[in-house]
Amino acid sequence: MTEFTPLTALFGGALIGVSALLLLIFNGRIAGISGILYSAIQPADNDRLWRWLFLLGLMLGVFFAMNPTTPLPSDIEASWPLLIIAGLLVGFGSKIGNGCTSGHAICGLGRLSPRSIVATIIFMITAALTVFITRHILGA
Amino acid sequence: MKLMIALISGVLFGAGLTIAQMVNPEKVLNFLDITGQWDASLALVMASALTIFGSGYFLLVRTKDKPLLDKEFIVSNNNKIDNPLIVGATIFGLGWGLIGICPGPALATLLTGNIKFFGFFIAMLIGMQVAQKISKTIANE
Structure with a gap:
């Protein structure tokens, strides 16, 4: 059970929106985390520095913002095999589908990109169905 | 300057994720669990981020030929x-x-x-x- 937290949700969302907007207005880049992360670790990519700084900033932002009311999780219940499978799927899917929650559901949707609208609808429905099956049918 | 913007943008993004609690897998799953213990918080995270990014995009980005610090917008068309x-x-x-x-x-x-x-x-x-x-x-x- 988690509580409905409208104020922190709106404020956190606003920061994410401002972040994506800054990166686009000033640098002309889309704040898609999966894409930035993937390109940051490609040895052949010669435009890696800004990506590393963005990712470093992200970690710093998490560090500054974490406190008892907005903490990081201390542990995750999921088993190791499930964690690994989910990790592989998230990485694989975001690369094949050219984006994740940030690139498609925020930046793409915000630009009204048809591809991102379709991708967001598909992954939201698939994710909700997955939760429905694991929680209510398999009863995990 | 461009690198500074990348860093600042990253900081805001990370702080946003944390304050919104998207970093909490339980909260994310409860958002996706519409028929169960639905926690609508993350819908507000998205709505808020989209309103700001979307209005900024159409008012400030689409009206420009290029970004303030670079030659072109690297955006998929x-x-x-x-x-x-x-x-x-x-x-x-x-x-x-x-x-x-x-x-x-x-x-x-x-x-x-x-x-x-x-x-x-x-x-x-x-x-x-x-x-x-x-x-x-x-x-x-």
Whole structure:
């Protein structure tokens, strides 16, 4: 059970929106985390520095913002095999589908990109169905 | 200056994820659990981020030929709904729904120092590399 937290949700969302907007207005880049992360670790990519700084900033932002009311999780219940499978799927899917929650559901949707609208609808429905099956049918 | 913007943008993004609690897999799964203990918070995160980014995009970005500090906007103008997009989004949704962690929070939760989050993160990077290999192979055929 988690509580409905409208104020922190709106404020956190606003920061994410401002972040994506800054990166686009000033640098002309889309704040898609999966894409930035993937390109940051490609040895052949010669435009890696800004990506590393963005990712470093992200970690710093998490560090500054974490406190008892907005903490990081201390542990995750999921088993190791499930964690690994989910990790592989998230990485694989975001690369094949050219984006994740940030690139498609925020930046793409915000630009009204048809591809991102379709991708967001598909992954939201698939994710909700997955939760429905694991929680209510398999009863995990 | 461009590097400074990248860093600041990253800080805001990470702080936003944390304050919004998207870094909490339980909260994400409860958002996706519409018929169960639905926690609508993350819908507000998205609405808020979209309102700001979307209005900024149409008012401030679309009206310009180039970004303030660079030569061009690196934005996809591909509008084709193809199979990789559909298959990729489906697989991504499946993985996200299993655990409740997407790429941003995968990076953020490394700060917990908990080895399980490292496991997820490494698996995610491997998944990306495998996807790249497979799409290259298919493209070369």
